[in-house]
Amino acid sequence: MSTDQNILVKLNDAGLQLNNKWLVKGVSLQVEKGKIVTLIGPNGSGKSTTAKIALGIYKKIDGSVEKYTNKVGYVPQKISIDWTLPLRVNDFMMLTESLNKDTIDEALSLTGVIHLKDKNLGDLSGGEFQRVLLARAISKKPDLLVLDEPVQGVDFTGEIALYELIKKISDELSCGILLISHDLHTVMSATDHVVCLNGHVCCSGSPMDVAKNNEYKALFGEQASQILSRYEHKHDHIHTDEGEIKKN
C-alpha cells in the first residue's frame, strides 16, 4: 500500500515499565512523511517516554517499534551539557553528523541564532540554547523530527515564529514530526493528528475529534477543548457562556 511507504515510525501497543511501575502503556501511533503528530497530556502522562520509545532509546519495552528511517533529528526536553567540555555552538551543530558551513549557517539563521555561532555553549541563555537545539535537529535534514517541547523558554514572538518554522520544515522537507507541547493554542493550528496521553492513549484523532472527546474534556477541562476546536472550526459554531459548542 502506498500509505505504508510513507510511515517513518510506528508504535504497536508500546509501553515501558520501570521498577514495576508503568510509565506509559499500550501506545499505538504512527508518524508519516509530511505529517505532524502532536502528543499532549498532563505532567507525568508519558509524553517524553513515548517519544523516547519511538526514538529507540529504551531497549526493554513492551510491544514493538518499527522504525523505517535512520535520519532522525531530536530535540530532547531536558539536556544538561557538562562544562568540562569546551564546546562552541558550531561544534555542537556537528555533534552527530558532519555538516558543511553553509548548512550550519542556514539552520542557525532559520532559528535566528546565527550570531551565536562561535559562542561557547555554556554562555547561552535558556531560550538561545533552545533555538540552537532546534537548529541542530533540522540542519541534518532528517526524515523524522522528534521535538520534545522545542520552544520552552523562548520569548513569545519567537515561539510563534518557531512553530511556523516547524510547520514550514515539515512541508518543505516533507519530514514527519512527532511533537510534544503544552501550548494548545499555537500547536493545534498546524497539527494533523493529536494523541492525548495519560499513562495510556486517552484519545486520538484530528484536533477536532480530540477536542470533542469526553475523556479529553475530563482531563484538560472545557476551556482546553474550546481552544482546540476554535482552530479547527472557526466559522461553523458559536460558544455559549457555559462553554458549550453550538453548531450554527
Add this chain to the structure above:
Amino acid sequence: MFDDFFIRALVAGIGVAFVTGPLGCFVIWRRLSYFGDTLAHSALLGVTLAFTMEFNIAISVFVISSIIALILIQLQKKTNLPGDALLGLLAHSSLAVGLVVIGFLTFIRFDIMGLLFGDILAVSVNDLLIIWIGGAFILLTLKFIWKPLFASTVNYELAEAEGLNPDRAKAIFTILMAAIIAISIKMVGLLLITGMLIIPAAMARNLSSSPQSMVIYSIIGGLLSVIIGLFTSLEFNTSSGPSIITAALLLFILSLFKIKQSIKLKN
C-alpha cells in the same frame, strides 16, 4: 651525551604522549579519572601473571585490565553500590592480590619500584615496537569511534536517538583505556599512568575553546612533559616517570595563568 637507552626512552615517551593526549581528554570529559586509576592498579596483577607464565607484560596487563573493566561494568549493573565505591573496591583488591602473588614468587627478583613508578630507561626495542604499533592502533580506533563517543559524552540520548550506537563506542573506549595502560606501564609505572592521562589534558582544558584544540594542546602538553621530564631526569639523576609527571604539573600550573573561559558564572 645521548646514550642509546636515552634515545629509546625519548622515542617511547613521545609515542605514549601522542596516545595519552586524546584519550586523556575523554578521561576528563567523561569523568573517568578514577576508572583509569583502577585499571592501572589492576595492572600489577597483570604484570605478576606475566612473570609467572613468562608472558609478554603488555599483553598480560591488557588482558587483566580488560577483565577488570568488564567486571566493573557487570558490578555496576548488578549492585546498588555507587560507582566510586566499586572503583575503590576493584582498585585496591586487585593491587593487594597482585602484591600477594608477588610474595609467592620468591624465585623472581622483582623491581617493585620500577613497576610502581616506571623505568623508562629500561625500555627495549621490543617495547618500542609495542608502544608505536599499539599506539597507532589505539589512535586509529579512537578516530573511528570519535563521533559516537564524543556525541554520547555530550548527551547520551541524543547520540542514541540519532543512531550513533553510543554503547558500542563506550565499550570500545574502555578497551582502549586498558590498552594504553598496557603499553605505557613500563614508562611511567602503574601509579603514575593516570597522571599522564589527566594532567596534560587538564592543562589543555585551560587553554582551549573547542574539543579539537583541547586534543592538540593535550598532545603538545604530553610531549613537552616527556621531553622536559626525561632531560631533567638525565641531568639530575631523578627517576624518569615522576620527573615526567612533575614536568606535566609545572605546565599545568603555567596554564592557570591563561584560562580561556571565564568560569565565574558557572558552577
